[in-house]
Amino acid sequence: MLSELSDAEVTQRIAAGQRDAEAEMCRRMAPRIRLYGLRHLRSAAAADDLVQQVLLKTIEALRAGRLRDSDKLAPFVLGTCRMTVLDLRRSVRRQEQLLDTFGAVLVPEPPPAPRLDGSQLARCVQSLGERERSVVVMTFYDEQTAAEAAAFLGLSEGNVRVIRHRALHQLRECMGATA
Amino acid sequence: MTTPRRNAGCSNPIDAAVLMDYWLAVLPPQAEETLEEHVMTCDGCGDRLREMIALAEGLGALARSGSLQVIVGEQLITHAGERGLRVREYAASPGEAIQCTVSADDDVLAARLAVDVTKASRVDLSWCDSRGIEHRRMTDIPIRADTDRVICQQSITWAKASPTSTMVARLIAVEEGGHERVLGEYTFHHTRTIPGPPGWEMP
Numbered sequence: 001m002l003s004e005l006s007d008a009e010v011t012q013r014i015a016a017g018q019r020d021a022e023a024e025m026c027r028r029m030a031p032r033i034r035l036y037g038l039r040h041l042r043s044a045a046a047a048d049d050l051v052q053q054v055l056l057k058t059i060e061a062l063r064a065g066r067l068r069d070s071d072k073l074a075p076f077v078l079g080t081c082r083m084t085v086l087d088l089r090r091s092v093r094r095q096e097q098l099l100d101t102f103g104a105v106l107v108p109e110p111p112p113a114p115r116l117d118g119s120q121l122a123r124c125v126q127s128l129g130e131r132e133r134s135v136v137v138m139t140f141y142d143e144q145t146a147a148e149a150a151a152f153l154g155l156s157e158g159n160v161r162v163i164r165h166r167a168l169h170q171l172r173e174c175m176g177a178t179a
Numbered sequence: 180m181t182t183p184r185r186n187a188g189c190s191n192p193i194d195a196a197v198l199m200d201y202w203l204a205v206l207p208p209q210a211e212e213t214l215e216e217h218v219m220t221c222d223g224c225g226d227r228l229r230e231m232i233a234l235a236e237g238l239g240a241l242a243r244s245g246s247l248q249v250i251v252g253e254q255l256i257t258h259a260g261e262r263g264l265r266v267r268e269y270a271a272s273p274g275e276a277i278q279c280t281v282s283a284d285d286d287v288l289a290a291r292l293a294v295d296v297t298k299a300s301r302v303d304l305s306w307c308d309s310r311g312i313e314h315r316r317m318t319d320i321p322i323r324a325d326t327d328r329v330i331c332q333q334s335i336t337w338a339k340a341s342p343t344s345t346m347v348a349r350l351i352a353v354e355e356g357g358h359e360r361v362l363g364e365y366t367f368h369h370t371r372t373i374p375g376p377p378g379w380e381m382p
Contacts, residue, residue, distance in 0.1 A: 007220075032219050035228055039202060074220040081219075114233040121237050125247060131321045134250050137332075139203070140238035142258055146205060152252030154323035161205070165196040171234070172195060 003027075011070040014062040025062070026055050029077050036081045041088070050088070054080045117175070124174035132167035139164055189223035198224070198231045245287040245335040250304070250320045256330065259287045270328075271348075273363030280370045281338045288338050292329045292350060294363045296322055299352035302362065304331060309345035319353075343371045 002010070002024040010028070013021035033054045037047030057080050061067055067076050125133060131153070138149040146157040146164070153160065193214060200206050201214050218224050241247065245264070259266050264286035269279050272293045281288055296302055304317040322329055329350060346369065350362040 031222070032225055035218060035225055035232075036215065038232060039204075075216065078215055078219045114230045116233050116237040118237060118241070121234075122241055122246065125238070125241060130250055130317050130319055133247070134252075134321045136238060137242040137247060137249050138252060138255060140235060141242040141255055142239070142262070148252075148254055152254065152323070153321045154325075161200075164199075168196055168199055168234075171238075175234075177195070177230070 007073040008070040011062060011067060011073045014059070015065050015067075015070070017063075022059055022062075025058070025073070029058070029073075030055065032074075033077065033081055036078070037085070040085050046088075050081065050084060053084050057084070120175060121171070124171050127174065128167055128170060132163055132170065135160060135163045136167050136171070189221050191217075192227070193217060193224050195227065195231060198228045199235065202228070202231055202235055245332065246337075247332065248315075248317070248334050248337075249332050250317065250322070251289070251330050251332050253330065255332075256287070256289055269367065271365040271367075273365065276366035276368060278368050278370065280372045281335065283339065283373050285335060285339075288333045288335045290331045290333060290348065290365070290367070292331065292348060292363060292365055293327060294329055294350050296326060296329075296350075296352070296362065297324060299360075299362065300355075301353045302329075303351045303353055303359075304329065305349040305351055307347040307349060309347065311347065338369070339373050341369055341371060344369055 002020060005013070005021075005024070007028070010021050010025050014025060030051050033051045034047045037050035038044065041047055041050060054077060058073075058077055061076070061080075067073065125136060128136065134153070135149055138152065139146075146160045150157045150160045155163075197206070197210075197214065201211060206214065218228060243259075243262075243264075245259075256266060256268070265284055266287040266289065267281055267285045268289045268291060269277050270291040270293070271277050292304075294302075301319050302322055304320050305313050306315045306317075307313050317331075320329065331348070346367045348365045348367065350364075352360040352362050354360065
């Protein structure tokens with residue numbers, strides 16, 4: 001089973017020309033690249049585009065044997081993510097050109113997003129203490145910084161972070177999270 | 180760092196709060212780099228990060244829905260207006276009675292309660308009916324000692340369903356030993372303008 005192979009073994013098989021190993025690498029890395037893209041590009045569509053671009057660059061590099069240390073697949077992919085996001089930020093035009101060229105080659109299938117019970121979440125937020133609820137609302141309304149919330153509350157940014165962490169812990173417990 | 184196989188358990192799971200800090204882009208650069216290196220090799224933590232993103236998005240949608248009763252800052256009201264949301268605000272001074280309503284296309288409802296809190300260490304906001312019976316108390320609300328007002332966002336969902344009625348807001352200083360001192364009382368005479376079934380209780 002390819003899914004049982006280590007990253008290094010998958011890398012070696014790609015270098016040896018095994019196409020099914022490429023598929024396994026894509027299956028394994030696409031969700032991780034997408035998470036990186038979501039965090040840094042703040043858009044599901046842009047994250048999907050990043051997945052395509054990084055996977056293409058990775059496959060090209062692996063086929064060409066440019067990854068000398070087969071145990072370094074994840075660092076290589078992460079580095080490629082970082083460089084690609086930098087490139088995207090430098091030039092939107094270049095992004096469009098890349099997508100025109102490669103857009104249809106790899107269509108990532110993102111993992112299903114975790115389901116969230118909105119009504120339960122509303123009840124959980126309403127059950128928070130007033131300070132916690134205010135910090136949660138101010139933080140997530142449009143991702144205000146801790147500095148903005150701190151200025152409103154007359155607290156330090158560190159205290160706001162502690163309140164936010166406490167609130168999130170309560171919310172996750174209320175929502176039935178286990179970890 | 181080892182490379183766990185897909186679906187394998189994580190021997191060193193990242194704390195949920197740290198994952199949320201990462202999503203909020205508030206981690207120091209070195210910590211962010213370390214986290215990314217780990218998540219690029221760990222599907223368990225990737226799954227948990229996905230849960231954090233879903234939670235953050237759910238909280239964002241809830242916060243922007245205007246359906247929460249919550250003490251907010253001036254900036255949030257400003258941001259709501261900048262986002263194109265229709266904000267209905269009522270400002271009241273202590274002892275004042277206000278005629279108010281909401282319309283179907285309002286998105287945010289806020290009460291600005293003028294108050295002097297300089298000598299109060301803890302302030303509660305009590306919501307009463309016209310008979311003075313308390314229906315909800317917002318305990319130890321977040322306020323700055325130098326503020327001259329409290330902004331309370333009222334649930335727009337609740338307000339739109341509310342029949343014509345009177346609500347009294349009381350800002351109360353709670354001192355050591357539990358002694359309470361009313362800092363201000365504000366009366367809101369709400370007139371319903373949206374058709375709908377009558378009959379409900381204050382939250």
